[in-house]
Amino acid sequence: MAHAAPASSRERDPEGRKERILTAAGAVFSKAGFDAGSVREISRRARVNVAAVNYYFDSKAGLYREVLLAAHRQLLEQEPPVTLQGGQDAQEALGSWIAFCLRFVLLKRASHPVLGKLMAHEMRQPTAALSELVKLVVRPIFDELRRIVTAVAAPSMDKTEIEMWAHHIVGMCVHYEHNAEVIERLGFSVPTTEDAIARLAGSITALALRGISGAQAGAKTLEPSSS
Amino acid sequence: MAHAAPASSRERDPEGRKERILTAAGAVFSKAGFDAGSVREISRRARVNVAAVNYYFDSKAGLYREVLLAAHRQLLEQEPPVTLQGGQDAQEALGSWIAFCLRFVLLKRASHPVLGKLMAHEMRQPTAALSELVKLVVRPIFDELRRIVTAVAAPSMDKTEIEMWAHHIVGMCVHYEHNAEVIERLGFSVPTTEDAIARLAGSITALALRGISGAQAGAKTLEPSSS
DNA sequence: GTCGTTTATAAACATCTGTTTCAATACACA
DNA sequence: TGTGTATTGAAACAGATGTTTATAAACGAC
CATH class of the missing domain: 1.10.10.60 (Homeodomain-like)
Structure with missing residues (x-):
C-alpha cells in the first residue's frame, strides 16, 4: 500500500x-x-x-x-465551597455543608463528573498526588465544616470532641458513595437525583444537629466499659 | 486434584x-x-x-x-457479633455494636487481621465474591444494628428513617478505616489501640444516641430548601 | 522548491501478569 | 523391591502493562 x-x-x-x-x-x-x-x-x-x-x-x-488538577479547577468553578457567613444561622449552614458534600460525592453531572470518584480512589490506594489533593481540596472544605460545627455546639465544648464530630459527619456523607455497592446490596437505594440527595442530606443533618447541640459541655463522653 | x-x-x-x-x-x-x-x-x-x-x-x-471464607470463619470464632438480648438496654446495645464495628475495621490483631481490609477492598472494586460476603457477614450484622436502632428510637418512627440512621452509623464507623489516609493528613490520629478505639466509639455512640432518641416520631425530616 | 521543527504512528522493548506444561521427585502400598 | 499416585518446581505460554524508538507526515519559514 x-x-x-x-x-x-x-x-x-x-x-x-x-x-x-x-x-x-x-x-x-x-x-x-x-x-x-x-x-x-x-x-x-x-x-x-x-x-x-x-x-x-x-x-x-x-x-x-x-x-486531578483539571478536575479540581472544574469543581471550584462550578460549586463554590460552602462558607459560614457572619450573621448566618449555624444550623442552617451545617445543613448546607452536608448537602454540598453529598452532592459532591453522589451527583454525576457534567459539572464535576470525576473528582469525587478520583478522590475516593486516592483514599483507598493513595498516590503521590494525595497530599497535594488534601491540601488543595479537602483541607479547606473540612476546616469550614469544623468552623460550622464549632458554631453549632455549646461554646465551651472540647475542641477535640468537635473535631471528632466533624469527622463523624464526613463519614456519614462519603459512606454513601464509598460503599454504595454494599449499601445497595443491603436493600437501600443510594440516591442519585437532586431531590433524593436532598432528602438524605436532611436526615443526616437532623441526626447531626441533635447529636451536637444536644451535648452538654461538661458531659463525659460515653464510656463503653459499663457492664 | x-x-x-x-x-x-x-x-x-x-x-x-x-x-x-x-x-x-x-x-x-x-x-x-x-x-x-x-x-x-x-x-x-x-x-x-x-x-x-x-x-x-x-x-x-x-x-x-x-x-475470604477463612477470614470469615476466623471472625465468627473470635468475635461473636453483637445481639440485642431480651431485657438488655437498647442504648447500651448500640454502644456495644458501634464498639464492635469499630474494632472490627480498625483493630489489627492476630484474631482478624485481614477481613476488615478485604471487605474494604471489596467495596471499592467488587469481585464476584462480594454478594456472598454481604449475605454471610454484612447482612446479619447490619440487621442487628437496625433492630437495635429500632429499639432505641421512638416506637412509631418511620421504618425507612430508621434504616437510614443505621446506614449513617455504619458510615461513621467505617469512615475511620476507609479514609484513614486522608483523616491522618487532616491532623487527626486514627486510633489503633483498644483504649483509643473505645473512646472514638463513645463519641460516635453519644452522637448517635442523641440524634436518634431525640427525634420526634412525627417530625418532618429537615428540608434543606428552607431559605 | 528545501530546510527545520513539530506532531503522529507503528513497532519494538522490557517487564509483569495468571496459568499450563512436563519432567523430576517423594511417598504409600504391594 | 517395584509400582502408582500425589506433589513439586523450572520453564514456557499468551497476554497485558508503561515506555521508547524510528519512521513518516504535516506544517512554517525562507
Missing part, C-alpha cells in the same frame, strides 16, 4: 487531542483508579496513538496529575 | 503449604486488593512455587474466595 488513500484524517489539532486525552483519562481513572487504569484504554477512548499520551504528558503519572 | 490426606501419615506437608499460602494471600490481598495482589508475590511470601497456588486452589480467584 503506497500512499494510496489520502487518509486525510490528519487533523492538525493538538489542543483537541490533549483535551480528548484528558477527558478519556478522567473517565478511565475515575472508574478504575490510577494503577488499574491503563494508558492503552485511555488512548483508545481518545482515539489517539498510545505514544501520544507520553508525548503530551510525559508519563502516565503526569497525565494523572493533570487530570 | 488434591485428595484429602488419608488417616495414615501421608501428607508430608501439604497442609502446611496450603496454610502458608492462605496466610500469605491474606496479607497480600488485604493490602493490595484482588486485582493488584499478585500470585507471584503470594508464592514468594509463602516460600512456594508459583504453580503451587494453582495446584491447591485452581486459580487466583479460587484462592481469593478461600481467603
Whole structure:
C-alpha cells in the first residue's frame, strides 16, 4: 500500500487531542483508579496513538496529575465551597455543608463528573498526588465544616470532641458513595437525583444537629466499659 | 486434584503449604486488593512455587474466595457479633455494636487481621465474591444494628428513617478505616489501640444516641430548601 | 522548491501478569 | 523391591502493562 488513500484524517489539532486525552483519562481513572487504569484504554477512548499520551504528558503519572488538577479547577468553578457567613444561622449552614458534600460525592453531572470518584480512589490506594489533593481540596472544605460545627455546639465544648464530630459527619456523607455497592446490596437505594440527595442530606443533618447541640459541655463522653 | 490426606501419615506437608499460602494471600490481598495482589508475590511470601497456588486452589480467584471464607470463619470464632438480648438496654446495645464495628475495621490483631481490609477492598472494586460476603457477614450484622436502632428510637418512627440512621452509623464507623489516609493528613490520629478505639466509639455512640432518641416520631425530616 | 521543527504512528522493548506444561521427585502400598 | 499416585518446581505460554524508538507526515519559514 503506497500512499494510496489520502487518509486525510490528519487533523492538525493538538489542543483537541490533549483535551480528548484528558477527558478519556478522567473517565478511565475515575472508574478504575490510577494503577488499574491503563494508558492503552485511555488512548483508545481518545482515539489517539498510545505514544501520544507520553508525548503530551510525559508519563502516565503526569497525565494523572493533570487530570486531578483539571478536575479540581472544574469543581471550584462550578460549586463554590460552602462558607459560614457572619450573621448566618449555624444550623442552617451545617445543613448546607452536608448537602454540598453529598452532592459532591453522589451527583454525576457534567459539572464535576470525576473528582469525587478520583478522590475516593486516592483514599483507598493513595498516590503521590494525595497530599497535594488534601491540601488543595479537602483541607479547606473540612476546616469550614469544623468552623460550622464549632458554631453549632455549646461554646465551651472540647475542641477535640468537635473535631471528632466533624469527622463523624464526613463519614456519614462519603459512606454513601464509598460503599454504595454494599449499601445497595443491603436493600437501600443510594440516591442519585437532586431531590433524593436532598432528602438524605436532611436526615443526616437532623441526626447531626441533635447529636451536637444536644451535648452538654461538661458531659463525659460515653464510656463503653459499663457492664 | 488434591485428595484429602488419608488417616495414615501421608501428607508430608501439604497442609502446611496450603496454610502458608492462605496466610500469605491474606496479607497480600488485604493490602493490595484482588486485582493488584499478585500470585507471584503470594508464592514468594509463602516460600512456594508459583504453580503451587494453582495446584491447591485452581486459580487466583479460587484462592481469593478461600481467603475470604477463612477470614470469615476466623471472625465468627473470635468475635461473636453483637445481639440485642431480651431485657438488655437498647442504648447500651448500640454502644456495644458501634464498639464492635469499630474494632472490627480498625483493630489489627492476630484474631482478624485481614477481613476488615478485604471487605474494604471489596467495596471499592467488587469481585464476584462480594454478594456472598454481604449475605454471610454484612447482612446479619447490619440487621442487628437496625433492630437495635429500632429499639432505641421512638416506637412509631418511620421504618425507612430508621434504616437510614443505621446506614449513617455504619458510615461513621467505617469512615475511620476507609479514609484513614486522608483523616491522618487532616491532623487527626486514627486510633489503633483498644483504649483509643473505645473512646472514638463513645463519641460516635453519644452522637448517635442523641440524634436518634431525640427525634420526634412525627417530625418532618429537615428540608434543606428552607431559605 | 528545501530546510527545520513539530506532531503522529507503528513497532519494538522490557517487564509483569495468571496459568499450563512436563519432567523430576517423594511417598504409600504391594 | 517395584509400582502408582500425589506433589513439586523450572520453564514456557499468551497476554497485558508503561515506555521508547524510528519512521513518516504535516506544517512554517525562507
